[in-house]
Amino acid sequence: MLVTIHELSAFSxxxxxxxxxxxxxxxxxxxNCKIDTNRVRHRSGAMDxxxxxxxxxxxxxxxxxxxxxxxxxxxxxIPMFDRGKGDSRNLLGRVIEVNDKGNAVVATRFxxxxxxxxxxxxxxxxxxxxxxxxxxxxxxxxxxEAATHQSLSGGQGFFKCSCKxxxxxxxxxxxxxxxxxxxxxxSSTTCDNK
Numbered sequence: 778m779l780v781t782i783h784e785l786s787a788f789s790x791x792x793x794x795x796x797x798x799x800x801x802x803x804x805x806x807x808x809n810c811k812i813d814t815n816r817v818r819h820r821s822g823a824m825d826x827x828x829x830x831x832x833x834x835x836x837x838x839x840x841x842x843x844x845x846x847x848x849x850x851x852x853x854x855i856p857m858f859d860r861g862k863g864d865s866r867n868l869l870g871r872v873i874e875v876n877d878k879g880n881a882v883v884a885t886r887f888x889x890x891x892x893x894x895x896x897x898x899x900x901x902x903x904x905x906x907x908x909x910x911x912x913x914x915x916x917x918x919x920x921x922e923a924a925t926h927q928s929l930s931g932g933q934g935f936f937k938c939s940c941k942x943x944x945x946x947x948x949x950x951x952x953x954x955x956x957x958x959x960x961x962x963x964s965s966t967t968c969d970n971k
Contacts, residue, residue: 842896845872845881848909850902853883853894859921864928867900871907873914887926888916937961944970 845851852867860866870883870890880893886907918926938950940963947953951962951970958970 838897839879843901844879845875845894845896845899845901847872847875848905850904850906851881851883851894852900852902853890853920854899855920855924860924861928864924868920868923868927869902869907871909871912873912884912884914885923885927886911886913887923888913888918890923891917891919939963940968941966944968 849872851870851872853870854867855865868885868890870885872881873884873889874882876882876893880895881899882893883890883899936951936954936956936959938944938952938958940949940958942949943966944952944958944962949958949970951958958968962968
């Protein structure tokens with residue numbers, strides 16, 4: 778922004794050197810505006826460099842991990858807190874759709890998983906382990922729900938009660954949910970729900 782220097786202006790009082798060098802009535806660039814234009818130029822350059830670096834990282838990731846294709850079998854890892862101790866570490870699924878960013882929509886035997894998965898979030902299997910007829914695309918569910926369906930022990934954690942009685946009523950957590958009491962529930966007391 779060009780500013781006219783006046784001899785008695787507030788600008789000339791704060792920066793008297795401009796008034797002395799350029800003289801009254803001359804046009805110069807305001808120092809604050811000069812700083813702002815430099816700041817805008819540096820920020821846009823930094824943003825361009827950051828986008829260039831991001832594109833380089835994406836290209837390197839695609840080269841190392843490959844890309845998922847429709848119909849491939851993939852293994853989606855189940856987080857440790859979403860599965861039981863004896864459960865499988867992965868969910869086997871099949872890629873049913875790939876979007877323009879390279880992220881895949883995965884369907885399992887139990888239903889379509891919520892969200893999309895990048896190639897860094899799943900392992901691509903070399904063999905076709907799940908047939909197209911085996912997958913279920915009608916329902917959508919989370920990874921935790923699919924892990925619970927796949928689990929032999931009923932999913933995350935173990936079911937137990939801490940009853941002091943014989944577990945005859947629905948006050949017992951196990952009986953209320955239609956399960957038998959096990960050794961984790963109450964080891965020394967007698968139980969009629971075994």
